[in-house]
Amino acid sequence: MSKTWTLEDVTAIGKDAPYTFYVPSNSVVNQLKKGNSVKLMFNCDVENEHGYSAERMWVIITEVNNECYKGTLDNDPIYIPDIKYQDLVEFQAKHIMQTDIEETEEDIVGKYFPRCYVTSHVLKDGLPVGQLYREWPSEEEENYSGWTLFSGLETKEYLENGENWNYVSLGAVLNQCDRFISLLDIEDFEHEYSWDDSMSAYVKI
Structure with missing residues (x-):
């Protein structure tokens, strides 16, 4: 089966909707290391009963190289057919929409x-x-x-x-x-x- 999913560049969404779409600050992203968890948005156009076009899932970081990361998926997706729990995922800082590190800058989305x-x-x-x-x-x-x-x-x-x-x-x-x-x-x-x-x-x- 060919790959059905891609990762969303959430920084682009954040630029278009800065007051409603949270993106982790650089100070938080720079703290990420092996063992931290991050949430990514997996886009997938495969037809499904839920009508989903994307799933937001957590990945546990296993390797950090500048702004390039590797990690393992921390759950099974609901509908994406070609990725499963503990599969390897390669991603970049621009794909990270949430982390397990407390935010250090003002949360304007919440404000x-x-x-x-x-x-x-x-x-x-x-x-x-x-x-x-x-x-x-x-x-x-x-x-x-x-x-x-x-x-x-x-x-x-x-x-x-x-x-x-x-x-x-x-x-x-x-x-x-x-x-x-x-x-x-x-x-x-x-x-x-x-x-x-x-x-x-x-x-x-």
């Missing part, structure tokens, strides 16, 4: 995991965040940050249509537009901000 409301103008149409406000979240709204984000160009009718709203992580919005990121560290509720082109900054309304 911006709290949810927000955002219009499709921003999330789907790619318009920048032009207005935003923060309300006090209720106890019933778990993981809600209190933030609501707009482009500022939405009509009243647009805003009244529930299909134009999305409830996602702050990170998902930051992946599209992150010019408002400094406001997220301000403990300021019940205030609205608007982007001022002349100042290239948000001003409090």
Whole structure:
């Protein structure tokens, strides 16, 4: 059987979605040695009942040579037919999506995991965040940050249509537009901000 799988370059995913896709920092990767475990993404287009196109599996490192590694698979895959437990896997630093070493740098994926409301103008149409406000979240709204984000160009009718709203992580919005990121560290509720082109900054309304 010819090889059916390839390893995903997760650093490319991390560059496209830095606020929602965690990639280990260089300081963590540089600590890896024989005996450490890493998680890799195995892409495979073989048709299967689960509808999977990839499996994320752990590999135990057996050899380190600069940014090239060898290791043995630590479990049997669910559907990939031509690799099994303890098979040898060769990979590079760019394939490592998780390790068994504690992260030493700020976890921005976790920091911006709290949810927000955002219009499709921003999330789907790619318009920048032009207005935003923060309300006090209720106890019933778990993981809600209190933030609501707009482009500022939405009509009243647009805003009244529930299909134009999305409830996602702050990170998902930051992946599209992150010019408002400094406001997220301000403990300021019940205030609205608007982007001022002349100042290239948000001003409090």
